Amino acid sequence: MSTTTQYNVIVVGGGLVGSLCALFMAKRGYQVSLYEYREDPRATEFARGRSINLALSNRARRALQEVGIEERILKCGIAMKGRYIHNINGKNKSILYDPRTRQCIYSVSRNYLNQELLQEVERHLNVRTYFNHKLINVDVDQGRLVFLQTKNNTTIETYGDLLIGADGAFSTVRRALQQTPLFNFSQTYIDHGYIEMNINSQSGRAMVPNHLHIWPRGEFMMIALPNLDYSWTVTLFMPFERFKELNSPDKVLDFFKKFFPDSVELLGKRQLVEDFANTKPSPLVSIKCGSYHVGENILIIGDAAHAMVPFYGQGMNAGFEDCLLLDSILEDCNDNFPVALKLFTESRREDAHAICDLAMYNYMEMRDLVTRPSYLIRKKFDDFLFWLLPTTWIPLYNSVTFSEMNYQRCISNRKWQDKV
Amino acid sequence: MSTTTQYNVIVVGGGLVGSLCALFMAKRGYQVSLYEYREDPRATEFARGRSINLALSNRARRALQEVGIEERILKCGIAMKGRYIHNINGKNKSILYDPRTRQCIYSVSRNYLNQELLQEVERHLNVRTYFNHKLINVDVDQGRLVFLQTKNNTTIETYGDLLIGADGAFSTVRRALQQTPLFNFSQTYIDHGYIEMNINSQSGRAMVPNHLHIWPRGEFMMIALPNLDYSWTVTLFMPFERFKELNSPDKVLDFFKKFFPDSVELLGKRQLVEDFANTKPSPLVSIKCGSYHVGENILIIGDAAHAMVPFYGQGMNAGFEDCLLLDSILEDCNDNFPVALKLFTESRREDAHAICDLAMYNYMEMRDLVTRPSYLIRKKFDDFLFWLLPTTWIPLYNSVTFSEMNYQRCISNRKWQDKV
Numbered sequence: 001m002s003t004t005t006q007y008n009v010i011v012v013g014g015g016l017v018g019s020l021c022a023l024f025m026a027k028r029g030y031q032v033s034l035y036e037y038r039e040d041p042r043a044t045e046f047a048r049g050r051s052i053n054l055a056l057s058n059r060a061r062r063a064l065q066e067v068g069i070e071e072r073i074l075k076c077g078i079a080m081k082g083r084y085i086h087n088i089n090g091k092n093k094s095i096l097y098d099p100r101t102r103q104c105i106y107s108v109s110r111n112y113l114n115q116e117l118l119q120e121v122e123r124h125l126n127v128r129t130y131f132n133h134k135l136i137n138v139d140v141d142q143g144r145l146v147f148l149q150t151k152n153n154t155t156i157e158t159y160g161d162l163l164i165g166a167d168g169a170f171s172t173v174r175r176a177l178q179q180t181p182l183f184n185f186s187q188t189y190i191d192h193g194y195i196e197m198n199i200n201s202q203s204g205r206a207m208v209p210n211h212l213h214i215w216p217r218g219e220f221m222m223i224a225l226p227n228l229d230y231s232w233t234v235t236l237f238m239p240f241e242r243f244k245e246l247n248s249p250d251k252v253l254d255f256f257k258k259f260f261p262d263s264v265e266l267l268g269k270r271q272l273v274e275d276f277a278n279t280k281p282s283p284l285v286s287i288k289c290g291s292y293h294v295g296e297n298i299l300i301i302g303d304a305a306h307a308m309v310p311f312y313g314q315g316m317n318a319g320f321e322d323c324l325l326l327d328s329i330l331e332d333c334n335d336n337f338p339v340a341l342k343l344f345t346e347s348r349r350e351d352a353h354a355i356c357d358l359a360m361y362n363y364m365e366m367r368d369l370v371t372r373p374s375y376l377i378r379k380k381f382d383d384f385l386f387w388l389l390p391t392t393w394i395p396l397y398n399s400v401t402f403s404e405m406n407y408q409r410c411i412s413n414r415k416w417q418d419k420v
Numbered sequence: 421m422s423t424t425t426q427y428n429v430i431v432v433g434g435g436l437v438g439s440l441c442a443l444f445m446a447k448r449g450y451q452v453s454l455y456e457y458r459e460d461p462r463a464t465e466f467a468r469g470r471s472i473n474l475a476l477s478n479r480a481r482r483a484l485q486e487v488g489i490e491e492r493i494l495k496c497g498i499a500m501k502g503r504y505i506h507n508i509n510g511k512n513k514s515i516l517y518d519p520r521t522r523q524c525i526y527s528v529s530r531n532y533l534n535q536e537l538l539q540e541v542e543r544h545l546n547v548r549t550y551f552n553h554k555l556i557n558v559d560v561d562q563g564r565l566v567f568l569q570t571k572n573n574t575t576i577e578t579y580g581d582l583l584i585g586a587d588g589a590f591s592t593v594r595r596a597l598q599q600t601p602l603f604n605f606s607q608t609y610i611d612h613g614y615i616e617m618n619i620n621s622q623s624g625r626a627m628v629p630n631h632l633h634i635w636p637r638g639e640f641m642m643i644a645l646p647n648l649d650y651s652w653t654v655t656l657f658m659p660f661e662r663f664k665e666l667n668s669p670d671k672v673l674d675f676f677k678k679f680f681p682d683s684v685e686l687l688g689k690r691q692l693v694e695d696f697a698n699t700k701p702s703p704l705v706s707i708k709c710g711s712y713h714v715g716e717n718i719l720i721i722g723d724a725a726h727a728m729v730p731f732y733g734q735g736m737n738a739g740f741e742d743c744l745l746l747d748s749i750l751e752d753c754n755d756n757f758p759v760a761l762k763l764f765t766e767s768r769r770e771d772a773h774a775i776c777d778l779a780m781y782n783y784m785e786m787r788d789l790v791t792r793p794s795y796l797i798r799k800k801f802d803d804f805l806f807w808l809l810p811t812t813w814i815p816l817y818n819s820v821t822f823s824e825m826n827y828q829r830c831i832s833n834r835k836w837q838d839k840v
Contacts, residue, residue: 186606
């Protein structure tokens with residue numbers, strides 16, 4: 001293929017996966033246009049919002065390394081060498097991910113990571129970024145995208161040699177693919193939603209550092225990830241039904257005093273009540289697609305292709321791995337897009353299904369435990385962490401988190417171990 | 421609820437299930453508006469098209485009886501008392517559905533049935549039908565529908581107290597529901613497509629009457645259903661890949677001579693070649709939804725709610741049963757729509773999933789047989805019909821087809837029999 005040809009690549013979505021993908025494509029020498037619905041995050045005040053799932057593990061690190069920014073990102077991340085379990089009886093404990101190697105995962109702010117990626121993207125002269133551009137129509141046959149410029153309410157049309165949808169779990173690009181012939185698809189919401197809270201810098205110093213904190217409570221669970229300024233981002237996962245019941249300040253406080261007694265002071269009573277009054281719990285969805293491409297030049301990656309429930313901490317990691325894989329496939333097949341897209345689907349689909357299933361399996365295991373006799377649950381509470389730390393699955397957790405082995409192989413290895 | 425209130429009900433889709441539903445709603449005394457994308461079928465020449473799945477069995481008959489037109493419809497149907505199996509070696513045989521009771525299913529023309537239903541609907545003064553109205557937007561929160569009048573390219577907006585989407589497997593109403601929070605959904609296409617052919621009245625007299633004819637060939641299969649004029653509607657199910665290979669008249673004829681030798685003269689060589697040249701095989705999809713309603717007044721029924729692959733002959737039957745169920749629920753809860761819709765989802769979902777699974781199971785059983793050693797396949801070919809007649813499943817087939825027992829109960833009964 002001639003090196004004088006410059007391909008036009010459109011990336012839809014300027015979140016984590018979209019920005020990283022644009023960076024990979026820019027490094028390949030393509031002409032890249034990156035479109036994002038929201039404002040430029042660098043131009044806005046810090047917005048609270050989605051932050052679960054931001055534990056960088058080896059797969060994401062490997063991708064960041066490839067584009068040369070791993071070190072810079074890790075410097076602004078906080079190493080978490082293990083989980084810190086808050087038991088309801090006050091007996092807390094630290095459980096290292098891997099006592100032998102002391103491997104870590106890294107807590108990183110979604111917003112910080114996104115900004116760094118965008119900054120890095122814009123250092124490339126062959127990239128243009130367009131914020132406040134909402135994708136409103138995808139013509140799959142023509143390979144045409146229509147965006148609404150939300151600032152002035154006008155629409156623009158654009159074409160590319162390659163269109164990459166990295167527009168998240170509720171992807172507009174995927175919605176168009178779903179309407180094409182023979183496109184297999186499923187979306188599964190779970191009964192749990194989540195809300196996000198915060199432990200401020202002052203209170204946060206009282207938390208044991210360098211851990212992912214977990215308050216496992218069977219039917220529901222709370223976690224906290226550290227930020228650089230000693231504050232912590234806290235997420236409560238709970239069935240929507242139970243969220244609904246907490247419809248008064250008293251009920252909220254009673255609930256926390258009963259189930260998360262040691263967190264009440266940390267979160268702050270007033271803040272807690274306010275958070276519950278102002279926040280609607282967000283849903284959690286698992287997405288599977290039979291194919292990640294349609295035709296010769298449209299592809300979806302990241303959550304758009306395989307959103308998963310967050311209970312294996314692999315959502316972003318899998319999305320970043322998509323970018324790495326796409327880049328290496330494009331390299332191997334000399335930028336032949338139709339061949340590359342087919343290869344991407346073929347080599348990625350089973351793996352992505354595998355990690356979605358693992359995440360869902362962890363969720364169901366957690367949820368179903370509560371139906372067992374209570375002494376057994378108590379035992380589980382005391383002796384194990386069965387959710388983010390499915391003890392029987394530790395070798396699997398570690399190969400998923402600390403290796404770059406195919407997700408599928410992680411599972412089949414595990415089956416082999418079971419037999420032994 | 422006051423009898424002076426007249427509810428406005430909008431039914432989207434004037435196909436079989438939509439028309440029957442409108443009829444039920446009209447009989448309840450509601451003000452009914454029936455919108456259909458296509459032309460009025462009574463005003464157009466007979467259009468060839470979808471006709472698989474038009475074997476009326478007990479569930480559909482029960483619904484037609486309830487609206488008083490069962491007898492009229494059956495008079496124009498042809499009783500099929502069994503399957504007539506065309507083996508590749510020419511040894512054909514008749515297998516009755518139920519030798520003891522000689523129960524029948526009825527072959528009915530989709531077009532005829534649709535026209536009769538529409539005729540019956542329009543006898544009610546509280547119904548208005550709108551053809552050439554394409555649904556282009558659904559505002560779930562406002563309960564508003566926007567239709568494009570395809571004849572003059574203008575749009576109209578409409579509201580109803582109850583909105584029923586009976587707009588088929590590719591439902592526009594469902595597409596809107598899919599975007600609402602927590603809506604679980606899956607669409608699964610199978611590797612097989614189908615094309616439709618015809619045995620004309622003259623040749624058709626040579627066919628053994630009053631049977632559903634089947635040419636089972638493992639990886640693919642052909643069936644024929646009788647029409648009143650002695651013609652037969654023939655459907656070939658085959659993997660898309662194999663359809664693709666038949667890309668010349670010679671290849672088509674060779675294929676038929678090899679696999680369906682006794683059908684070549686019946687179908688007519690010239691017609692056969694023409695049909696293959698002019699027809700693209702149609703896809704087959706299985707649809708499952710976690711809910712059939714959203715909010716307080718939007719419901720989907722029939723294929724829009726639970727399209728299934730056609731290998732159990734229950735698609736239309738299940739759709740008609742939906743209408744019967746909805747009517748009885750509305751009766752029981754005094755036209756309280758929010759309550760009725762919730763009850764409909766709760767009482768219908770597991771059953772609909774069950775019949776979708778049965779149909780898919782039959783498909784997979786058929787498809788997977790071909791991977792077994794060939795002598796075994798031959799044996800199966802000779803001795804059994806394993807697809808539309810899964811011999812081991814006859815009791816199940818009969819309870820699905822000749823009873824109105826819940827689909828779920830049919831299956832659990834069967835499990836019990838297996839144990840014995």
